[in-house]
Amino acid sequence: MKVFKTKRGLNLKLTGEAPQNLISAPLPALWALKENCWYGLRPKLLVHEGDEVCVGSPLVADKKNGLVVGTSAVSGKVKEIVRGDRRKLLAVVVETDGKQTHLEGLPTLSVDASPKSTVASLCQTGLALTIRKRPYDICIDGTTLPRDIFVSCFNKMPLAADFNFVVSKRENEFETGIRILKNIAPVHLGINPEQTTAEWISEEDASIHIFDGPNPSGNVGVQIHHVSPVGKNDEVWTLDPESVCLIGAYALTAKLNWTRRMAIGGDQFEKNGYLEVLAGCPVKDILANYALKDGHTVRLIDGNPLVGSRVAADGFTSLTTTSVCAIAEGNETNEVLGWIRPRFKDFSVSRSYFSWLQKGKARSLDCRIKGAHRHMIMSGEYDRVLPMDIMGEFLIKAILTGDIDRQEALGIYEVAPEDFAVAEFVDSSKLELQRIVREGLDILRKENE
């Protein structure tokens, strides 16, 4: 086990962390496969409204080569095909029949299978949608084998799920999942120093790397950068530990079960905890188990407050959701001369505020940007929270100016939007860094296709 100590970063503590209380939710009445589940693929719709589907029935397929499919996690009837501008496919909504009939004939996963057949099985079962590839941070397309597979076993983002709890009592599934993945490529597990004694972490089938440092040391991109950086012609796959469990569970039972343990965090829930529920369930089902407080306009987040995306109360979670958060929107707050006030309750890394007096105190933050969008003024802000040998500010400038050669030289293939989440949080110019990085990656992907 090699220990990587990182100094740069920021541990941000928010009120409303999920305690380890697990509630199980019943099978949802509706279920959806959303567009963010197939990011990077061009979806071809395989079903129509009214079609009967089983668990494992393909709903969408990758238009390019048809290898990766998005399968249904429930049995029932396709209720709605949601489309956006220019008929862009946004979601496939299925009304469940409560029977959870499984599709017959789906390929099985075996620890002895060849790499290609393992990948083919993952693609046909839809489990491939839990895997992202670097560079570009997009879904895999099933045509290539990766150099390595990385799994980060911890997440230091505020209100993120605790994987020790999520994987507890699923050690066998996790272990089997790792063995399946080991068939494809060498597997690397990134753990924090506290996890060295965790029962579910084993050196038998994977290389273990210890990452000791503040957030975002739990980001898989940071871990790949330190262990074995990704170049333009490399391909590395990443997935979260719970997805490994899902793969392992399928290998053990030959039945698809997309049930996840989602962390329900944020101070706008009346109580916090974990919910065992089908990934892709309606947000309403979560709110039925964890009610919201009254009084504020609330933002519901699919993910955590730094990396997650806003989701409507009548929306759906994703296949890869590990946490759902609720924090105050804050748009009804009008702060008079806020920029010169002490703001004792707020948080800042700058010592011009007084957060340094209460280090480690949990904060209740809303969604205001608390400033205005400006050109990049201060220097070194990003570097202080980006634990990679990458010059973040210059990379962002290269993306903004569309200088592709410079982006490549500065290491764009090594990063994903989430790696810039903490930098975006501390940025005094309030630039949307994750959007900028995403756009840069998408342009490069198109250029290199």
Next chain:
Amino acid sequence: MIKKLFDRLRPHFSEGGKLHCFYSVFEGFESFALVSNETSKCGVNIHDCIDSKRIMSFVVIALMPALLFGMYNIGYQNALAANALEGSTWFSLWLFGCLVMLPKIIVSYLVGLGIEFTVAQWRKEEINEGYLVTGLLIPMILPVGTPLWMLALAVAFSVILAKEIFGGTGMNIFNPALIARAFLFFSYPTKMSGDKVWVAQDAIGQWGHALPEGTTMATPLGQLSANLDAQTSLSDMVVGLIPGSVGETSVIAIAIGAAILLWTGIASWKTMVSVFAGGALTAWLFNIGGLNTGIAQLPWYEHLLLGGFCFGAVFMATDPVTSARTETGKYFYGFFIGVLAICIRVLNPGYPEGMMLAILFMNMWAPLIDYIVVDRNIKRRAKRLKANQ
């Protein structure tokens, strides 16, 4: 209540309203009075509460000790020249200085912000708070005798040609305050150097003293440059009771400002320390180098205390926009500012103060320094990637 007031006024300034041509002014005042309740649209859902308004207002706070002492020093130098120090209270000296400085500050802000508001309106952008600092810096780095019309001209020149033409705050290459000073220095040299510009000549009402025409008072560096004995005590240099540009004389006041900027992390200690290191080393080399001029033989530590060295190192060299932006680059950038400032002082007899030109020169070289540092990073990463494959 304030929110309601702005909500009531907004229709008049919005598109189609009678006062739409002043929308940038309205928006500027609204964002000054009320923090925008705009929420994040994408990316992170929460934000640190630091923003550029907070940063700029802390730089202004850091400038206050130097400004307040500069006001006192204006009164002190005026009374000293009039041989009327006895009988003058510290408050009367400060008040006179305040009355001298206030019109300059007002003119600087009126002209500068006027241009900024106009450009913001034209570009349909929000007004930027960067001029809050520049507008105060410009009167502080000029001699007290600078006429108001000259100040207005310099402000207009620097805001338009050193800042807005590049795209506004954050995009400029040169420090706008120093460009204003350089503009005046080369356009009106008699009003910016010599020994007639460092003391307020006229009384204001019952405050201050009208000095006889031709009263002179040279700065210590000016005297040394002319190979005269400066006869300024070390304590006067540190306290700042010497002639000079308004904000630059008191090392103590500047040190308080430096402490604020360093504690809050707004200014880079790397740049600041490097400027002093470069200046001290160069001055020491001149001390032992055998050059027999008064200014070359000035002890190295006095070089750092006199003129605009401290003020430049603390408030000008650390401007994040125009300085090197890489952490390693900041060491080189600062060091060469110190080196150049002392070289100009010692080797150029016509110009006893070198800080302004040194910083402007290094502003020009900062992108190259960054380029080299970034290039080294690129090569190091490429090497690692190659070794990994």
